[in-house]
Amino acid sequence: MIKVAPSILSADFSKLGEEVAAITKAGADMVHIDVMDGIFVPNITFGPAVIKSIRDKTDLCFDVHLMIDSPERYIQNFVDAGADLITVHAEATTHLHRTIQAIKAAGVKAAVSLNPATPVEALKYVIDELDMVLLMSVNPGFGGQKFIPSTLKKIREVKELRSDIDIQIDGGITHETIGECIEAGANIFVAGSYVFSGDYEERIKNLKK
Ligand SMILES: O=C(CO)[C@@H](O)[C@H](O)COP(=O)(O)O
Numbered sequence: 001m002i003k004v005a006p007s008i009l010s011a012d013f014s015k016l017g018e019e020v021a022a023i024t025k026a027g028a029d030m031v032h033i034d035v036m037d038g039i040f041v042p043n044i045t046f047g048p049a050v051i052k053s054i055r056d057k058t059d060l061c062f063d064v065h066l067m068i069d070s071p072e073r074y075i076q077n078f079v080d081a082g083a084d085l086i087t088v089h090a091e092a093t094t095h096l097h098r099t100i101q102a103i104k105a106a107g108v109k110a111a112v113s114l115n116p117a118t119p120v121e122a123l124k125y126v127i128d129e130l131d132m133v134l135l136m137s138v139n140p141g142f143g144g145q146k147f148i149p150s151t152l153k154k155i156r157e158v159k160e161l162r163s164d165i166d167i168q169i170d171g172g173i174t175h176e177t178i179g180e181c182i183e184a185g186a187n188i189f190v191a192g193s194y195v196f197s198g199d200y201e202e203r204i205k206n207l208k209k
């Protein structure tokens with residue numbers, strides 16, 4: 001089944017709670033929350049306090065995408081804030097396996113993300129521990145960028161490593177780019193600018209069909 005996870009990076013921050021309620025009503029399957037620290041990526045967004053403030057606006061899964069250096073330092077803070085699924089970047093932590101164990105020990109689902117230039121081999125010795133793999137289809141840091149086509153090959157490579165794993169694609173997803181990702185084997189789609197620049201319900205429906 002195809003799932004759509006609107007990224008609130010493209011929402012109106014001045015009314016974030018209402019935006020989360022609106023995408024829930026519009027048929028979103030998860031809420032994708034992009035946390036950026038200005039070090040791992042050249043942008044800064046929000047932290048646990050903001051996430052906690054919107055937790056009671058929806059019952060949907062809070063899919064927290066950590067684009068922060070050494071994410072192991074903050075796992076418990078994001079769990080306490082209401083995260084259901086925590087994604088860390090393989091490039092951001094020295095001890096990836098230990099970080100995954102820490103996420104699971106904290107009682108939430110664990111995923112690993114790879115930047116566009118990072119080979120799928122980076123997942124080889126941790127993939128059996130994971131609930132999901134996130135493949136970045138743009139360089140992380142900003143919404144509204146163009147989909148990088150080499151992601152399609154990476155989707156197939158992840159499938160070869162573990163055929164039953166959820167594969168989430170993040171960056172440049174629209175009604176035009178989603179189809180080839182589904183064909184390659186991905187099943188969860190983050191969409192920021194595409195969903196938030198139109199009628200939310202119509203845009204989510206377009207992606208699902
Ligand atoms: O993690 C990121 C960006 O680093 C994403 O989640 C973006 O928010 C996706 O935005 P669009 O490409 O869909 O506009």
Ligand SMILES: [Fe+2]
Nearest residue numbers: 034065170190
């Ligand atoms: Fe993201």
